[in-house]
Amino acid sequence: MTEPPAIVVRAVRKAFGGSVAVDGADLTVGRGELVALLGPSGSGKTTLLRTIAGFEEPDEGTVTVGGRRMCGDGTWVEPEARQVGMVFQDGALFPHLTVAANVEFGGPAAGRAEESLALVGLAHRGRSYPHELSGGERQRVALARALATDPEVVLLDEPFASLDTGLRVALREEVAAIMRAAGVSALLVTHDQQEALSLADQVVVMRDGRVAQAGGPVEVYHHPRSRWVAEFLGAAEVLPGTAGPDGVATDLGVLVADGPAHGAVEVIVRPEAIALGREGAAAVPPGAVAGEVVERAFYGPDQLVGLRLAGGRTVRSRRPGRERWDEGEEVRAWVEGDVRAVAPEAPGSPTAPDASEAAEAAAP
Numbered sequence: 486m487t488e489p490p491a492i493v494v495r496a497v498r499k500a501f502g503g504s505v506a507v508d509g510a511d512l513t514v515g516r517g518e519l520v521a522l523l524g525p526s527g528s529g530k531t532t533l534l535r536t537i538a539g540f541e542e543p544d545e546g547t548v549t550v551g552g553r554r555m556c557g558d559g560t561w562v563e564p565e566a567r568q569v570g571m572v573f574q575d576g577a578l579f580p581h582l583t584v585a586a587n588v589e590f591g592g593p594a595a596g597r598a599e600e601s602l603a604l605v606g607l608a609h610r611g612r613s614y615p616h617e618l619s620g621g622e623r624q625r626v627a628l629a630r631a632l633a634t635d636p637e638v639v640l641l642d643e644p645f646a647s648l649d650t651g652l653r654v655a656l657r658e659e660v661a662a663i664m665r666a667a668g669v670s671a672l673l674v675t676h677d678q679q680e681a682l683s684l685a686d687q688v689v690v691m692r693d694g695r696v697a698q699a700g701g702p703v704e705v706y707h708h709p710r711s712r713w714v715a716e717f718l719g720a721a722e723v724l725p726g727t728a729g730p731d732g733v734a735t736d737l738g739v740l741v742a743d744g745p746a747h748g749a750v751e752v753i754v755r756p757e758a759i760a761l762g763r764e765g766a767a768a769v770p771p772g773a774v775a776g777e778v779v780e781r782a783f784y785g786p787d788q789l790v791g792l793r794l795a796g797g798r799t800v801r802s803r804r805p806g807r808e809r810w811d812e813g814e815e816v817r818a819w820v821e822g823d824v825r826a827v828a829p830e831a832p833g834s835p836t837a838p839d840a841s842e843a844a845e846a847a848a849p
């Protein structure tokens with residue numbers, strides 16, 4: 486018999502006073518899967534997580550953990566009886582208890598406290614106090630405490646947000662590796678696109694209390710369902726185009742795009758899919774279009790080269806940082822790789838992108 490998924494959320498709605506925080510959300514976390522719940526501030530991620538943990542009671546919908554109904558249809562299971570481990574942003578350790586006592590506090594399964602401290606690489610720090618540990622070590626203790634109860638699923642609410650960049654990247658990779666090694670199912674709340682795309686088996690993108698799209702990292706990044714999802718997940722050039730039998734006619738040439746086959750569309754092109762070459766270079770294909778380099782933003786490993794195309798539109802091409810492209814230079818540009826076309830969004834529609842969120846996502 487196949488085991489039930491770790492978490493199933495169906496049609497969950499939660500309002501505070503008149504304001505709706507979660508508006509009919511569905512999600513599934515499979516066994517052993519690491520799922521990222523990603524969205525801008527205020528999109529309802531934490532509220533949904535707290536609903537799964539049992540800290541909030543939804544107005545509507547159902548939550549099932551490990552095949553057991555937790556709430557909905559008249560059922561209510563208290564948080565402590567849900568077999569859910571929690572890791573918060575600040576770790577929430579007791580400062581007056583040793584590391585070992587903190588891990589034992591949750592009432593671990595027999596023998597699990599030591600085992601889970603060993604799992605996070607801190608078996609030798611059981612007698613230390615939280616203030617004697619680094620921020621990263623404290624978060625590993627918090628994870629050990631969550632794992633010690635042998636939970637059906639671990640819920641992590643922005644567990645790396647308070648750490649600085651280098652440590653954050655190292656710790657998140659370590660934590661993902663620990664959870665995979667332990668076969669733990671986990672739901673991770675984050676507003677960091679790179680964190681979600683690099684760690685998760687499945688990314689659930691939330692917007693205004695709803696799931697805008699859910700899928701594998703490659704799927705949501707390369708096949709966004711809407712312009713908003715595309716721009717939220719990373720830098721994207723959005724070009725108006727006309728779809729026809731040969732492809733979509735745009736300022737970057739006629740492109741083969743996955744999306745509507747006829748009429749006006751918006752084509753979403755990632756800057757890394759826009760290739761550049763100098764006129765006459767062997768790599769430049771016949772359909773390449775002319776452009777002038779008008780700006781350049783250097784990030785180290787890569788750079789964004791701004792091009793003004795014939796007709797006046799400016800697009801960015803992501804190039805390796807070692808290449809040299811000078812302002813004023815005439816170049817040729819063409820599209821390589823995945824291109825997605827979506828129906829144009831009416832200005833001001835609820836799915837139209839928000840400029841500030843898109844700007845945040847555009848950073849490398």
Ligand SMILES: Nc1ncnc2c1ncn2[C@@H]1O[C@H](COP(=O)(O)OP(=O)(O)OP(=O)(O)O)[C@@H](O)[C@H]1O
Nearest residue numbers: 501505506524525526527528529530531532533676
């Ligand atoms: N206890 C509460 N009382 C009233 N409003 C709340 C409460 N908790 C959340 N909200 C509101 O619900 C909405 C969703 O909040 P939530 O914290 O779930 O979003 P989020 O996506 O986790 O945001 P962030 O990334 O900023 O933590 C927000 O508008 C928030 O102000």
